[in-house]
Amino acid sequence: MRAVTVSLLCLAVASAQQIGQNTQPVGTGPATFTASAQLVIETVVVTGKNGVPVTGLTANDFIVTENGVPQTIRIFEHQDLPRDPAAAPTVRSEPEHIHIFDKLGTTHISPETSGSIRYKDRRLLALYFDVTAMQPPDQIRALNAAKTFIRTQMQAPDLMAIMRYTGGAVEVLQDFTDDRNRLLSIIGTMIVGEREGLDVSTSDASAADAGAAFGQDDSEFNIFNTDRQLSALQTAAGMLGQLNEKKSLIYFAGGLRLSGLNNQAQLHATINAAIRAGVSFWPIDARGLVAEAPLGDATKGSPGGIGMYTGNSALAAATNFQQSQDTLYTLASDTGGKALLDYNDLTKGIVQAEQAVTSYYIIGYYTTNTALDGKFRRVKITLTAGLSASLDYRQGYYAGKQFSKFTSVDKERQLEDALMLGDPITELTIAMEVDYFQLNRAEYFVPVVVKIPGRELALVKRRGGERTLIDFIGEVKDNYGSTISNVRDKVNIKLSDSTASELAKRPIEYDTGFTLLPGKYSIKFLARDDETGRIGTYQTSFLIPNLSKEERRIPISSVVLSSQRVDFKDALYNAVKDKAQKEEPSNPLVENGQKLIPSVTRVFSKSREMFIYLQAYEPGIDSSRPLIAFVSFYRTHEKAWESQPLKVTESLKNRLKTMPVKFGIGLEALPPGKYDCQVSVLDSTGQKAAFWRAPIAVVP
Numbered sequence: 001m002r003a004v005t006v007s008l009l010c011l012a013v014a015s016a017q018q019i020g021q022n023t024q025p026v027g028t029g030p031a032t033f034t035a036s037a038q039l040v041i042e043t044v045v046v047t048g049k050n051g052v053p054v055t056g057l058t059a060n061d062f063i064v065t066e067n068g069v070p071q072t073i074r075i076f077e078h079q080d081l082p083r084d085p086a087a088a089p090t091v092r093s094e095p096e097h098i099h100i101f102d103k104l105g106t107t108h109i110s111p112e113t114s115g116s117i118r119y120k121d122r123r124l125l126a127l128y129f130d131v132t133a134m135q136p137p138d139q140i141r142a143l144n145a146a147k148t149f150i151r152t153q154m155q156a157p158d159l160m161a162i163m164r165y166t167g168g169a170v171e172v173l174q175d176f177t178d179d180r181n182r183l184l185s186i187i188g189t190m191i192v193g194e195r196e197g198l199d200v201s202t203s204d205a206s207a208a209d210a211g212a213a214f215g216q217d218d219s220e221f222n223i224f225n226t227d228r229q230l231s232a233l234q235t236a237a238g239m240l241g242q243l244n245e246k247k248s249l250i251y252f253a254g255g256l257r258l259s260g261l262n263n264q265a266q267l268h269a270t271i272n273a274a275i276r277a278g279v280s281f282w283p284i285d286a287r288g289l290v291a292e293a294p295l296g297d298a299t300k301g302s303p304g305g306i307g308m309y310t311g312n313s314a315l316a317a318a319t320n321f322q323q324s325q326d327t328l329y330t331l332a333s334d335t336g337g338k339a340l341l342d343y344n345d346l347t348k349g350i351v352q353a354e355q356a357v358t359s360y361y362i363i364g365y366y367t368t369n370t371a372l373d374g375k376f377r378r379v380k381i382t383l384t385a386g387l388s389a390s391l392d393y394r395q396g397y398y399a400g401k402q403f404s405k406f407t408s409v410d411k412e413r414q415l416e417d418a419l420m421l422g423d424p425i426t427e428l429t430i431a432m433e434v435d436y437f438q439l440n441r442a443e444y445f446v447p448v449v450v451k452i453p454g455r456e457l458a459l460v461k462r463r464g465g466e467r468t469l470i471d472f473i474g475e476v477k478d479n480y481g482s483t484i485s486n487v488r489d490k491v492n493i494k495l496s497d498s499t500a501s502e503l504a505k506r507p508i509e510y511d512t513g514f515t516l517l518p519g520k521y522s523i524k525f526l527a528r529d530d531e532t533g534r535i536g537t538y539q540t541s542f543l544i545p546n547l548s549k550e551e552r553r554i555p556i557s558s559v560v561l562s563s564q565r566v567d568f569k570d571a572l573y574n575a576v577k578d579k580a581q582k583e584e585p586s587n588p589l590v591e592n593g594q595k596l597i598p599s600v601t602r603v604f605s606k607s608r609e610m611f612i613y614l615q616a617y618e619p620g621i622d623s624s625r626p627l628i629a630f631v632s633f634y635r636t637h638e639k640a641w642e643s644q645p646l647k648v649t650e651s652l653k654n655r656l657k658t659m660p661v662k663f664g665i666g667l668e669a670l671p672p673g674k675y676d677c678q679v680s681v682l683d684s685t686g687q688k689a690a691f692w693r694a695p696i697a698v699v700p
Contacts, residue, residue: 005434007053011636015516018289025558028152032298033682038067038366038367038370038399038400039074039075039364039365039366040071040364040365040366040367040379040397041075041244041278041363041364042064042278042362042363042364042379042381042393042394043245043246043278043360043361043362043363043393043394044062044360044361044362044363044381044391044392044393045358045359045360045361045390045391045392045393046360046383046389046390046391046392047390047392048389048390049388049389049390050166053358053359053360053611054389055078055080055359056384057078057387059073059076059363060077060384061383061384061387062076062361062363062377062381062382062383062384062449063381063382063383063384064363064365064379064380064381065379065380065670066365066367066368066369066377066378066380067369067377067378068380069368069369071365071366071367071368072301072365072366073363073364073365074364074365074366075117075244075362075363075364075365076361076362076363076364077117077120077208077244077361077362077617078359078360078361078362079120079121079122079245079246079359079360079361079362080121080359081122081123081157081357081358081359081360083119106170107172107173107174107175108175108239109161109172109175109176109239109240109242109243110175110176110242111242111243112242112243112244116228117245117362118243118244118245119159119176119243119245121157122157122159122176122245123155123157123158123159123160123248123354123357124159124176124240124243124245124246124247124248124357125158125159125160125161125177125248125250125350125353125354126160126161126162126163126236126240126247126248126249126250127160127161127162127163127250127252127350128163128164128165128233128236128249128250128251128252128598129142129143129162129163129164129165129190129252130229130232130233130251130252130253130256131164131166131167132165132166132167132225132228132229132254133229133254133255133256134252134254135254135287136255138254138286138287138641139286140191141286141288141346142252142284142286142346143187143190143191144191145284145345145346145347145349145350146252146350147184147185147187147188148347149347149350149351150180150183150184150187151184153347153350153351153354154178156178156181156683158178158354159176159177159178160174160177160178160183161174161175161177162174162177162183162186162187163236163239164190164558165229165236166481167231167481167482167483168420168475168477168481168483169229169352169418169420169421170232170235170236170239170653171419172239173186173190174186187513198618203212207426218543219528226256226257226258226263226266227263227416228416228420229253229256230256230263230266230267230269230270231266231269231270231413231416231417231420232420233249233251233270233274233281233331234266234269234270234273234274234417235417235420235421236249237249237270237273237274237277237279238273238277238417240277240278240279241273241276241277241278242291242343243278244278244362245278245362245396246278246279246280246357246360247278247279247280248279248280248282248337248353248354248356248357249274249276249279249280249281249282249337250282250284250349250350250353251281251282251283251284251328251331252284252286252346253283253284253285253286253328254285254286254287254324255285255287255321255324255325255327255328256283256324256327256328256331257320257323257324257327258323258327259515266413267327267330267331269413270331271330271331271334271335272398274335275335275394275397275398276333276397276398278394279335280332280335280336280353281331281332281335281337281338281354282332282337282338282339282340282349282350282352282353283328283329283331283332283337283339283349284339284340284346284349284350285325285328285339285340285341285342285343286346288342288344288346289342289343289344290321290342291432299476315647322467325341325342325667328341329341333631336392336394337353337356338352338353338356340352343574352552371399371400372399372400372401372402372405373396373399373401373405373624374398374400374401374405374410374528375399376396376397376398376399376401377396377397377398377399378395378396379393379394379395379397380395381393399480401632403533404533405531406533406648411471411528411530414528414533414535415471415473415526415535416473417526418526418535418537419473419474419475419526424524424537424539425526425535425536425537426535426537427451427458427534427535428456428528428529428534428535428536429452429453429536430450430451430452430525430527430536430537430538430601431450431451431452431538431601432449432450432451432523432538432540432600433448433449433598433600434446434448434523434540434542435447435449435557435558435560435598436516436542436544436558437557437558437588437615438547438548438557438615438617438656438658439515440654440655440656441548441619441655441656442517442548443515443516443517444515444516444517444518444544445513445514445515445587445588446513446514446515446516446544447511447512447513447587447589447598448474448511448512448513448514448523448525449509449511449597449598450472450509450510450511450525450527450538450600451507451508451509451598451600451601452470452507452508452509452510452536453507453508454506454507454508456529456534457470457508457529457531458529458531458532466494467492467494468508468529468531469490469491469492469493469530470490470491470493470494470508470510470527470528470529470530471489471490471491471527471528471530472487472488472489472490472491472510472512472525472526472527472528473486473487473488473489473525473526474486474487474512474523474524474525474526475487475523475524476514476516476521477521477522477524477529478519478520478521479519479520479521484514484516484521485514487512487525488510489510490530491510493508509597510527511595513587516544518544518545518546518547519543519544520541520542520543521540521541521542521543521544522535522539522540522541522542522543523540523541524538524539525537525538525539526538527674537647547617548619552688553619553681553689553690554616554617554618554627554681554682554686554688554689555616555619555690556614556615556616556617556681556690556692557588557614557615557616557617558594558614559612559613559614559679559692560589560598560611560612560613560693561598561599561602561604561610561611561612561677561694561696562596562597562598562599562610562612562613563597563599563604563605563608563609563610563611564597564608564611565594565595565596565597565611566594566595566597567593567594567595567622574625588613588615588660596611596613602694602695602696602697603696603699603700604696604697604698605667605695605698605699605700606666606667606668606670606672606698606699606700607700608667609665609666609667610663610665610666610667611662611663611664611665612631612662612663612665612677612679613660613661613662613663614661614662615658615659615660615661615679616629616648616658616659616661616662616681616690617656617657617659618651618656618657618659619655619656619657621657622655623684624649624650624651624657624659625683625686626647626648626685627647627648627659627661627681627682627683628642628645628646628647628648628651628665628681628682628683628684629645629646629648629661629679629680629681629682630642630645630646630679630680631643631663631665631677631678631679631680632677632678632680633670633676633677633678634675634676634678635673635674635675636674639673640670641669641670643663643665646661646663648660648661661679661681667698670698671698672698672699672700673697673698674695674696674697674698675695675696675697675698676693676694676695676696677693677694677695677696678691678692678693679691679692679693
């Protein structure tokens with residue numbers, strides 16, 4: 001289903017009344033009327049008694065009703081695909097003729113315009129590889145099966161896309177194409193193992209005995225991982241839903257095991273999304289035909305416990321394997337596909353999906369029920385009198401839902417989907433600053449500050465006061481794409497009459513923090529106004545250097561620039577005021593109940609004091625040596641102003657000999673404009689120095 005907005009522009013005719021010089025004209029400007037209609041697309045396979053597709057039908061031969069109400073067919077197209085087409089010429093198998101990309105790029109599924117049919121008489125097959133649900137041998141087996149199909153079994157009408165899920169966003173590595181050499185080159189690059197994900201663990205009687213090395217039950221992680229895998233499938237179906245044609249998603253996985261009833265909501269959401277998008281799932285168990293020893297093969301540790309003697313371990317292992325296949329079967333049967341299980345020739349699953357799509361009709365109508373209530377609407381398609389045939393089509397769909405009608409489960413799923421989208425949603429404006437401060441020789445505290453303009457948030461009157469509710473979700477990934485840490489928070493900000501009136505002119509700020517090791521990371525952070533459903537996304541990469549190995553210069557932390565210190569009670573600036581008592585003691589931006597608020601945009605007013613904070617480290621010495629620090633402002637490469645040297649002698653009582661460096665600078669002497677702010681730290685005893693520079697702006 002797709003929503004289409006139509007704007008009608010009407011020009012009113014002016015009356016014969018004479019309009020004086022100071023009289024405002026009435027009714028002479030353009031008036032805009034906006035109406036919305038929901039386009040519903042159905043793909044219908046019509047076969048005769050002998051199983052042969054029926055061709056030559058027109059729109060007048062079909063009757064469409066929705067919940068018993070007749071609908072008018074607006075789009076009608078016949079896709080004529082040969083039932084047993086001749087195979088396309090095979091490509092040469094020599095490896096030197098197939099170029100292997102140095103690095104996989106990402107693209108997107110090109111959408112169709114409303115009501116258009118882009119791929120006339122073409123079969124759309126999307127290869128989807130869930131790396132998180134396959135062991136490395138299974139990944140190789142699945143990729144080799146895809147190569148075999150592309151080389152020898154891909155037919156002339158076939159168009160193929162390649163998608164992959166590695167635990168983060170769903171990646172489209174190739175849009176639909178019949179360029180087999182390009183498809184093979186991408187598969188070849190995936191075989192070498194670029195950006196592989198991690199498999200999912202289990203925790204039950206069949207799990208290996210790890211000596212209770214971890215205190216948290218792995219089943220908690222399985223619930224989350226399974227939801228993410230299903231949500232990724234839902235995202236992939238939504239991408240394919242931009243096309244009106246019949247789509248088949250060939251899902252390669254090493255099983256998919258639900259955690260009881262915990263994943264049922266996401267499973268139903270994924271199936272419903274596929275039905276709405278006209279996508280059928282064709283799961284392929286990449287493990288093939290498995291003959292497993294009762295207690296596992298040599299690659300698995302002993303289960304341990306009494307269960308290995310009573311038979312519970314062997315029974316749990318067999319049950320887990322069967323349950324992982326049951327989910328694949330459910331995905332297939334509920335969306336019109338077929339699962340390939342316990343079969344070593346994985347290409348057969350792709351061939352089944354290919355042969356299932358023959359000639360069919362595309363029927364589209366604008367539903368007469370425009371209510372966005374999220375309810376199921378039953379669709380019935382029949383042939384006019386005198387025609388007899390078998391019709392295969394989806395029996396209904398779930399209507400779209402307004403955000404105001406979302407349940408808590410709907411809202412949570414919306415955030416999860418938005419987090420995994422490759423293209424970020426930018427309905428809200430978000431600015432972010434990521435800093436780092438060394439805690440010990442190995443770990444760093446990474447405070448993250450997010451600012452949202454208050455004018456973009458909606459206020460709601462509740463119990464006599466104004467308030468706004470904001471949802472936050474984010475995750476930090478390492479350089480290999482693995483999730484290192486995540487955050488999920490809901491902030492209810494209560495505002496007084498005075499602060500509510502200032503909200504349009506000042507920002508809301510949210511801050512959190514992570515403890516990370518040195519390395520390269522990426523962070524993706526989303527904020528949602530819980531009153532309107534508008535979402536903003538901020539995504540960036542950052543580097544935490546290993547300061548313990550710095551020998552030529554003075555090791556220093558991030559430099560924080562700020563124009564305000566606030567109390568935790570000031571909700572207008574700090575969205576986590578209720579967590580004041582739980583603030584991490586390692587956060588160096590907190591001192592004496594006051595928090596230094598980083599200026600994320602680095603725009604400073606002449607009328608306010610500018611605060612600068614950083615830390616210098618002197619590890620490996622008995623007593624800290626004095627440091628000299630000063631701040632300089634440059635404009636067009638010329639020094640505009642410089643502070644008096646600051647002598648730093650006090651250090652924290654830790655092994656790093658952390659020396660806080662603090663400045664409070666008045667900006668009255670600087671004319672408004674753009675500057676480069678430079679912080680210099682000197683160690684005359686050790687003959688070392690450190691310099692930091694960043695652009696800022698000074699406003700009246």
